[in-house]
Amino acid sequence: xxxxxxxxxxxxxxxxxxxxxxxxxxxxxxxxxxxxxxxxxxxxxxxxxxxxxxxxxxxxxxxxxxxxxxxxxxxxxxxxxxxxxxxxxxxxxxxxxxxxxxxxxxxxxx
Ligand code: HEC
Numbered sequence: 001x002x003x004x005x006x007x008x009x010x011x012x013x014x015x016x017x018x019x020x021x022x023x024x025x026x027x028x029x030x031x032x033x034x035x036x037x038x039x040x041x042x043x044x045x046x047x048x049x050x051x052x053x054x055x056x057x058x059x060x061x062x063x064x065x066x067x068x069x070x071x072x073x074x075x076x077x078x079x080x081x082x083x084x085x086x087x088x089x090x091x092x093x094x095x096x097x098x099x100x101x102x103x104x105x106x107x108x109x110x
Contacts, residue, residue: 030099039100046084051104055084064105072101 040049048054057063064072076097079087088097102109 030096032099035096035099035103039103043100059104061105061107067101067105069098069101069105072105073098076100 039051043056043059044051046054046056047059048056051059053059067075073094075085077087077089077092077094079085092100
């Protein structure tokens, strides 16, 4: 019985260690699947599900080719003042916004 308890505690500690390891890992890396979903669902709610335009303009690769990557990242982070384009800084890190900028301009790039 005592051996059983010790085993149980060991297992719980292992679970906690595994949990800490994965959360620390997640905080430092991008989650491309989650970002792709965000682009489709959140950006898509204004720019259209296929991003070809709706309330907001077309943001498919052909339409964004002229944007400097840094400027585009800035638009995503800070929005466009006095328009419906909201700032995403509260929800995204700079790395994530830059990932989205690259993804929008070149969806095939990894
Ligand atoms: C609430 C609606 C809304 C949401 C959500 C939204 N946008 Fe916009 N976005 C707009 C509008 C409206 C404009 C046009 C603003 C203007 O008049 O210049 C715009 C403009 C832009 C532009 C500039 C396009 C150009 O050619 O000038 C980019 C890039 C852009 N949005 C990207 C995004 C991305 C990426 C997301 C998701 C992270 C997003 N938007 C979410 C409404 C939205």
